[in-house]
Amino acid sequence: MKSDPKKLLEKNRELVHSEAMKVVSHVQREQGEWMLHTVMIEGCDIPFKFKRKDKYQSLKGARVNITYYPEAEMVAGLRFEVMKVVRIKRA
Numbered sequence: 001m002k003s004d005p006k007k008l009l010e011k012n013r014e015l016v017h018s019e020a021m022k023v024v025s026h027v028q029r030e031q032g033e034w035m036l037h038t039v040m041i042e043g044c045d046i047p048f049k050f051k052r053k054d055k056y057q058s059l060k061g062a063r064v065n066i067t068y069y070p071e072a073e074m075v076a077g078l079r080f081e082v083m084k085v086v087r088i089k090r091a
Helices: 005-011
Strands: 016-031 034-041 048-052 063-075 078-090
Touching: 034 078
Parallel strands: 048 078
Antiparallel strands: 016 034, 016 063, 034 048, 063 078
């Protein structure tokens, strides 16, 4: 079953969908049973984060379609803005 970004956007107005975004960095690290992925997008200083059960192919240099929403994380008492990825797919 494929997720449709239009349906996701209709259900949640906070979501943002962007297409053909260029990935400049993709880091993967273990976090318990999950792999935490951090993607940096060209022209954006805010990290995009998502989790998968397994390692994922490197997205560095790829163009992706991405559906996400803004979120804040607290690290060592400091507030950092991040983008929580709901859907990511190579363009």
